[in-house]
Amino acid sequence: QQQVKQSPQSLIVQKGGISIINCAYENTAFDYFPWYQQFPGKGPALLIAIRPDVSEKKEGRFTISFNKSAKQFSLHIMDSQPGDSATYFCAPRDNYGQNFVFGPGTRLSVLP
């Protein structure tokens, strides 16, 4: 299966700090780059997404930075809050097959 890598595997941040999660991919047919947030016992929910024609997108405290040449994109969470504690997945979409390839996930813990 197409490889999507995330780092770090887990992250602990103090309240108010910045959380940064990275995603690296190999497939050049990916055409949509979302981040999903998942709380225990729930299905993932779309957090923020970017298309490859822009390098950055910001929505509130959440920012995606996209580096097409390096085949990487990252999620930045500013002013992290305990309520942000969850598992985050990158899941780029394959334009050819129209399916999504999920990364292994990053478990974020924000300490109060």
Next chain:
Amino acid sequence: GAGVSQSPSNKVTEKGKDVELRCDPISGHTALYWYRQSLGQGLEFLIYFQGNSAPDKSGLPSDRFSAERTGGSVSTLTIQRTQQEDSAVYLCASSTRTGYEQYFGPGTRLTVT
């Protein structure tokens, strides 16, 4: 409006039995996906339906797994002769025809004893 629903929420079955998992997508969504999530792991793609097109079954792990979608709406994932390694949360998602934003259901937790 109503989101994606899945039933049952939990299923415990004995090894060797068949199970059926159901997904009701958001009304009007033409695309439907099934994923498997093992404990503490990422999501593994299983199968994708888009409208009346032939499904993409490339993610199904073995011929014990099958899925159908009736009338372009409700989908059923069937696992025959269940094995312990089938224990996982099975997630369903739907999206519009353009297929970019997926909406996930709460999942079905399958335990094979």
